[in-house]
Amino acid sequence: MEYQPGVCNIGPTQQRRRLLLGVGSLVAAAAYVAAVVALAWPRWSLLASVFPLYGAAMGVLQYRERFCIGFAGIGVFDVGEGTNEIQNEAALAADRKKAVRLNAKAVAIGAIGAVAIYGASLAVL
Structure with missing residues (x-):
């Protein structure tokens, strides 16, 4: 695997770490929703x-994009041979631009998911 500015800045090992983060966070979200329902907290707390x-x-x-926004922020990449610093300013700019786009997508997905859970609670509970 090779570093590609604005496209790919992590290899398989780092990808697995990101996938574990995602799965663990999804489990945490499910546990939180279950706790809100089981403990009869106010419905708005589902947000x-x-x-x-x-x-x-x-x-x-x-994981899917093979791209770490944290690495882009600090100007490094790790595609399997260890962490390396990005020396090229254009490559750093491309990475940071992609990082902003990925972060915006994650915020949107999280917000839509939370609103959907809240909406479902209105219909079900």
Whole structure:
């Protein structure tokens, strides 16, 4: 695997870490929703599920895209041979642009998921 600015900045090992982040965050979101329902907390508190849902979306998107937004922010990449610093300014700019897009997608997915959970609670509970 090779580093490609704005396209790919992590290899298989780092991808697995991002997938675990996503799955763990999804489990946390499900546990939170279950706790809200079981403990009869106010229905609006379901909207706080946006945070673990954002984490789940972020993990899965980073896994799928082979791209870490944190690495882009600090200007490094790791495609399997260890962490390397990005020296080229154009490559760094391309990585940061992709990082902003991925973050926006994760925020949108988390927000839509939280609103959907809240809406479902209105219909079911």
